[in-house]
Amino acid sequence: xxxxxxxxxxxxxxxxxxxxxxxxxxxxxxxxxxxxxxxxxxxxxxxxxxxxxxxxxxxxxxxxxxxxxxxxxxxxxxxxxxxxxxxxxxxxxxxxxxxxxxxxxxxxxxxxxxxxxxxxxxxxxxxxxxxxxxxxxxxxxxxxxxxxxxxxxxxxxxxxxxxxxxxxxxxxxxxxxxxxxxxxxxxxxxxxxxxxxxxxxxxxxxxxxxxxxxxxxxxxxxxxxxxxxxxxxxxxxxxxxxxxxxxxxxxxxxxxxxxxxxxxxxxxxxxxxxxxxxxxxxxxxxxxxxxxxxxxxxxxxxxxxxxxxxxxxxxxxxxxxxxxxxxxxxxxxxxxxxxxxxxxxxxxxxxxxxxxxxxxxxxxxxxxxxxxxxxxx
Amino acid sequence: xxxxxxxxxxxxxxxxxxxxxxxxxxxxxxxxxxxxxxxxxxxxxxxxxxxxxxxxxxxxxxxxxxxxxxxxxxxxxxxxxxxxxxxxxxxxx
Numbered sequence: 001x002x003x004x005x006x007x008x009x010x011x012x013x014x015x016x017x018x019x020x021x022x023x024x025x026x027x028x029x030x031x032x033x034x035x036x037x038x039x040x041x042x043x044x045x046x047x048x049x050x051x052x053x054x055x056x057x058x059x060x061x062x063x064x065x066x067x068x069x070x071x072x073x074x075x076x077x078x079x080x081x082x083x084x085x086x087x088x089x090x091x092x093x094x095x096x097x098x099x100x101x102x103x104x105x106x107x108x109x110x111x112x113x114x115x116x117x118x119x120x121x122x123x124x125x126x127x128x129x130x131x132x133x134x135x136x137x138x139x140x141x142x143x144x145x146x147x148x149x150x151x152x153x154x155x156x157x158x159x160x161x162x163x164x165x166x167x168x169x170x171x172x173x174x175x176x177x178x179x180x181x182x183x184x185x186x187x188x189x190x191x192x193x194x195x196x197x198x199x200x201x202x203x204x205x206x207x208x209x210x211x212x213x214x215x216x217x218x219x220x221x222x223x224x225x226x227x228x229x230x231x232x233x234x235x236x237x238x239x240x241x242x243x244x245x246x247x248x249x250x251x252x253x254x255x256x257x258x259x260x261x262x263x264x265x266x267x268x269x270x271x272x273x274x275x276x277x278x279x280x281x282x283x284x285x286x287x288x289x290x291x292x293x294x295x296x297x298x299x300x301x302x303x304x305x306x307x308x309x310x311x312x313x314x315x316x317x318x319x320x321x322x323x324x325x326x327x328x329x330x331x332x333x334x335x336x337x338x339x340x341x342x343x344x345x346x347x348x349x350x351x352x353x354x355x356x357x358x359x360x361x362x363x364x365x366x367x368x369x370x371x372x373x374x375x376x377x
Numbered sequence: 378x379x380x381x382x383x384x385x386x387x388x389x390x391x392x393x394x395x396x397x398x399x400x401x402x403x404x405x406x407x408x409x410x411x412x413x414x415x416x417x418x419x420x421x422x423x424x425x426x427x428x429x430x431x432x433x434x435x436x437x438x439x440x441x442x443x444x445x446x447x448x449x450x451x452x453x454x455x456x457x458x459x460x461x462x463x464x465x466x467x468x469x470x
Contacts, residue, residue, distance in 0.1 A: 105405055109403075112395070119387060120388065207426040208426055209412065213409065225397070363398055366401050371394065
């Protein structure tokens, strides 16, 4: 009889807490969104499944010694996984459109205002006592506005590890929602005639320029902001491997098998942070709302910046490409392209929008460096 | 940290951060434009790099065969193959 009682006490039904039940349902919801609705499936499938695993009562997969906890310590606490992913992203990025029109870097800079505005929002909410976010929490929440998964995870792991689960989930789900969040904002801020602006054909960018650019960026980072060097250094390294064309084998590994392998473990490790006591909290709701605000403000600032640039320089810039300044490569650029085609079926903006899009990646990595520097000091 | 202190810190971080992002990317615009100009003028003299990179040296010397050689090769191959088939059939009757 004793043995039977012991067995009963070891079952999940006996041990489960309501919080774990809810978290398992949330994990299933993420899986549903990924599989059925195709929301960033490459990340939400591992994250959702990791979330379910982490909440199995009694198994302790996410507690010290559990396999998910090991993934987390090895890959995220150390900062290694987001950086390896960033290297892969670098190896997949083509700086051609950016080099053809370097002014689009300003659009990528403007869109980063979403990060800092949200940071301010979180601080104001704490000021009025609605939430209790510290400055480092606020900074980690703001980085959701950078619309860059690995950057968000990197910053959150450094500044607010407790909020990492919610921040990563918010960041990846909003990236999947870019085609829904951005168009209304873009429509509201531009007139029909502005959306019809045709941009001049991009010049051809030579291979030498593409090889020199990552090195140039690296030197600039090294001189001005060493705190952004882990992120941008790996990014430049990946990009150089791709562009120099003498290490195709390394470049192929980085942009395929390596990034895929790391994505699996990154997703599971993020999922391990979806434990009931950390996630089922009013703060998570605040993070989701603020994150949405961050995206919206970033988009709006990008579009407005494009309109300002249009006044200042002769070369016409279609304001629709401004919204692509919030990284989210290549989703945001596709949205710009689609909106352009709606106004004028012969106006293809995709390549023009890729410029601000990759500028956004650089911009959010720079912003991340500043946040880490300011708060770490 | 007191609440008002948090506010000023947040405001500071916002101004410093946004300012720095702009300074950094402005510098990047300037040096990128400069770099492109230098390289474009340099390439006017020396020509551009091939897009797919410089072909790597290999240990095997590629055999550049003429169309005639190919035809000869095929002829030899056909002779050998038909002989083999013939031998196989005569054995397995």
